[in-house]
Amino acid sequence: MTQFNPAAVTRGANASAFADHPGYRRMFAPDQLTLGIFLPLRFYAGDMTVLEGQAQLVSTIDRLGFAATWVRDVPLFDPGFGDAGQVFDPFVYLAYLAAHTRQIALATGSAIFSLRHPIELAKLAVSIDRLSGGRLVLGIASGDRAVEFPAYGLAHETRGERFAQSVDYFRQLLANTPPSIESPLGQLSDAFLLPKPVTGRIPLIVTGSSRQSMHWLGEQADGWLTYPEATHNVMGPRRLAEKIRAWREAIPGGGFRPHMTNEWIDLAEDPNFPRTPLQGGYVLKTGRNGLIELLGEWQAAGVNHAALGMQMARRPAAEIIEELGQDVLPLFPSLSGPPPLAQQW
Secondary structure, three states, X not given: OEEOOOOOOOOOOOHHHHOOOHHHHHHOOOOOOEEEEEOOOOOOOOOXXXXXXXXXXXXXXXXXXXXXXXXXXXXXXXXXXXXXXXXXXXXHHHHHHHHHOOOOEEEEEEEEOOOXXXXXXXXXXXXXXXXOOOOEEEEEEOOOOOOHHHHOOOOHHHHHHHHHHHHHHHHHHHOOOOOOEEEOOEEEOOOOOOOOOOOOOOOEXXXXXXXXXXXXXXXXXXXXXXXXOOOOOOHHHHHHHHHHHHHHHOOOOOOOOOEEEEEEEEEOOOOOOOOEEEHHHOEEEEOHHHHHHHHHHHHHHOOOEEEEEOOOOOOOHHHHHHHHHHHHHHHOOOOOOOOOOOOOO
16 A cells, blocks of 8 residues: 655646536636625624524525635634634535535535544545535635644644645545555455446635645645735735735646635715724724725735625624625625536435
8 A cells, every 4th residue: 555645646736627516617717707696694602592593694605696605613712712613514514505506616614624634524525515516615624723733633743744644544535446555544355336426526725824835735636725814904915915926926837727815895875985903903993995805905915706704793684785786796795607417416
């Protein structure tokens, strides 16, 4: 059996590898920027009723033509961290949302590859890929909540190494030929994973550095999701452009791979309300014209998809979604590509 080598067996793929992938093609193309919505739509603060009706609003997001909806992976609530994320398991919830939507890409931002075993991750991911007709785009990360690792019996300081090992194991499981795997995470021969992805691959979008080098990110990431830098003036997008340029220069042989970023917005009713940082820069309050200006700056910086969260916004989520769909989305439309494959399970 082959020995584990995090850069050897399968590597990040350029756009041509995902030419038939409905989720990827809806979200990504060179020099284009599309829009997604991050869930939850309202911040969980001890009351599950804030999530009531969310799936119906995601159906509206789908109908309006947004490119993607994003869910987060937060296994345990750490009161010190103060953010419960999506609350529901991301894979279970994406399966639920797949049944409530038709076109929108289903994205994780991000599945914690250092905590879950790659067999579990692959089984969950490919199942959703099949059930949604090829709409899954898998954002992945090494994890940033230290309290979760000892709960899983894992050392927090090993998360970077485990992340790289898990990515390699995951990709071998999805291969068309039966794998022969010898990894610190397990050994596998004479068995293989079912089902297989609809189009043969699931894009792996790496979040931040995930404790890896820029060389590794250039070789391995099918796309890159990073924090946006400051969003209240043009200097943040300019710094982001430098970061994106450095990553793309590290991609062997060049070729297009997408970059994504996100922001939590408090969309003001006044369309001309200036871009104003709140909560130490964690939230951006802005009118739609300021948001359009920011999105244009991101596009010029090389960003291909922007995921917008509204969990701490003051206006009703339905009202914000309607305004974004009417006045912002037409300027940054979702992309035409292969439709999701019909699923008759």
